[in-house]
Amino acid sequence: MPRGTYLHLAEDEPVEERFQCAPGPGGWRYVGERSDGGRVDLTVDGRWRQIRVELTTVSWLIRGGLAGHDLLWVRHPAGPAPAAPAEHGVRAAGFLGDSAGFLVAVARWLRLEPGEDAPVRLVRVQGPSLATLTVDQHWRLAEIETYETETAPLPVERYEVTDLATGEVHTVHLAGDVVLQAPNLELTDLQSPPSLPS
Template identity: 80%
Template sequence: MPRGTYLHLSGEEPLEEHFECAPGPGGWRYVGERPDGARVDLTVDGRWRQIRVELATPSWLIRGGTAGHDLLWVRHPAAGDAAPDEHGVRAAGFLGDSPAFLVAVARWLRLEPGRDAPVRLVRIQGPSLAALTVDVRWHLAEIETHQTETVPLPVERHEITDLSTGETRTVHLAGDVVLAAPGIELTDLDSPPNLSP
């Protein structure tokens, strides 16, 4: 069960996300927490569909997941008795600040090297957990194998292009761990990634 720390570098001050992730009886689960009060709890099924997602900041909470071809979620203040806002859109899953979502989407797509696919996602961002539907093209550019002291480590290079802006981000994955991504740095990992999660 990998445990480690990601460093978020895109804000005014770097923030650590302490996480653990592991395959479960029917899928994979990731739990992460940051010192600013943000947390993520993501569970996927055996086909890597995001079946249960909880995102929280000190002020807001989102709970949701996929249901067939739709993504459903409720958003409400973390405190108080305000009625939750219910939302639904035709999308494959969430994309958030946490690297967990990069892992989940990449594994759900199951691309072969050199192949790409368009995918619609709901991006959740900021302290208010604002939602924005985005269309991206996900491309698995290559897989490089690195020798380690235990087993060879396949590292995948994914290129993710926002179809509305043309901006492309490069993400490096090994199993269920993000090794590097824009604004994300893996600073600590206490055990190897799950290579066949």
């Protein structure tokens, strides 16, 4: 069960996210606790569909997940939920947040082979207010490099991710269910090896 620490570098002050993740009989779960009071709890099913997601900051909370082809969620101030919080929905593959867990979930859901690419629509959640924005991206698995380790060979995938609205391209390096490198995200501690996809 991988556990460790990511450092978020996009903030005015770097924010630590202590995480743990693990495969289970029906899917995979990622839990992260941030030093600024934020929390992410992401559960996917056996097809890597985001079936249960909870994001919290000091002031706001989002709960949601996929229902068929639609991504549904409620967003409301932290604390007791309103009697009837407004429900939002859009046709999308899942959420995309600051946490590395979302990058893992999207990459595994796409199931790309080296050289393959695919478009994907996601709902980006960002900032202390957990504001949501629908984004279209293009993911390409550029290559897989294998590194020898003391225990077993470690395949590292390099994805090129393009924002279709801006044309901006960034790179994500992934080893199993751990992000080794991504924009504004640094893996600073890993206490156990990644779980590799079967």
